[in-house]
Amino acid sequence: MTHLASVLVLLLKIHTIKSCAGISIKTQELFVIVFLTRYLDLFTNFISVYNTIMKLIFLGSSFSIVWYIRHHRVVRRSYDKDQDTFRHFFLMWPCLILAIFINEKFTFKEVMWTFSIYLEAIAILPQLVMLQRTRNIDNLTGQYIFLLGAYRAFYILNWIYRYFTEEHYVHWITWVAGVIQTLLYGDFFYYYFQSWKNNAKLELPA
Numbered sequence: 001m002t003h004l005a006s007v008l009v010l011l012l013k014i015h016t017i018k019s020c021a022g023i024s025i026k027t028q029e030l031f032v033i034v035f036l037t038r039y040l041d042l043f044t045n046f047i048s049v050y051n052t053i054m055k056l057i058f059l060g061s062s063f064s065i066v067w068y069i070r071h072h073r074v075v076r077r078s079y080d081k082d083q084d085t086f087r088h089f090f091l092m093w094p095c096l097i098l099a100i101f102i103n104e105k106f107t108f109k110e111v112m113w114t115f116s117i118y119l120e121a122i123a124i125l126p127q128l129v130m131l132q133r134t135r136n137i138d139n140l141t142g143q144y145i146f147l148l149g150a151y152r153a154f155y156i157l158n159w160i161y162r163y164f165t166e167e168h169y170v171h172w173i174t175w176v177a178g179v180i181q182t183l184l185y186g187d188f189f190y191y192y193f194q195s196w197k198n199n200a201k202l203e204l205p206a
Contacts, residue, residue, distance in 0.1 A: 006147035013140040019078040022141040025069045026088035026126035032062045038116035086126035095119045121181040142202045149185030
């Protein structure tokens with residue numbers, strides 16, 4: 001639900017304000033790739049109605065966000081490509097190579113799923129770099145990043161709980177990737193809570 005809330009906040013910003021200022025399309029494109037490679041089983045393995053709906057929501061919302069930033073006649077004007085210069089596709093190759101050699105089962109779907117786990121862990125990097133360049137962050141963008149980081153932090157609590165309550169619950173790949181992803185948000189969390197504590201505008205150091 002925290003992950004879903006982060007997407008809804010971003011769509012709210014784009015749809016109502018007609019602005020994508022401060023949003024990195026590079027990170028959003030990486031999320032599209034993450035969901036495409038993770039949900040290859042969407043039409044082959046039925047788990048539950050809830051599971052299928054959530055997969056469709058994340059796929060649809062990620063494509064919608066990229067479309068808005070690239071093609072909407074009003075929204076695209078607010079995109080700051082001069083600040084969003086991270087070469088994001090270079091992040092994909094190390095993740096793919098790692099997924100080929102370190103996975104739980106060497107099949108196409110499993111390698112793609114592992115690749116999506118690795119890529120999601122670092123997909124936020126273009127966004128964080130862009131925020132540090134622009135420094136000034138509006139409220140909705142700050143809330144979006146916070147909720148996105150909080151969702152992974154809650155996952156870690158879930159893993160700890162399941163480790164002690166479920167027998168043979170060991171998933172090193174997701175654990176390591178999840179911890180790395182949460183740590184990347186550490187600096188942002190610090191300044192987010194500082195701004196909330198001091199009732200001040202959120203700003204990141206250069």
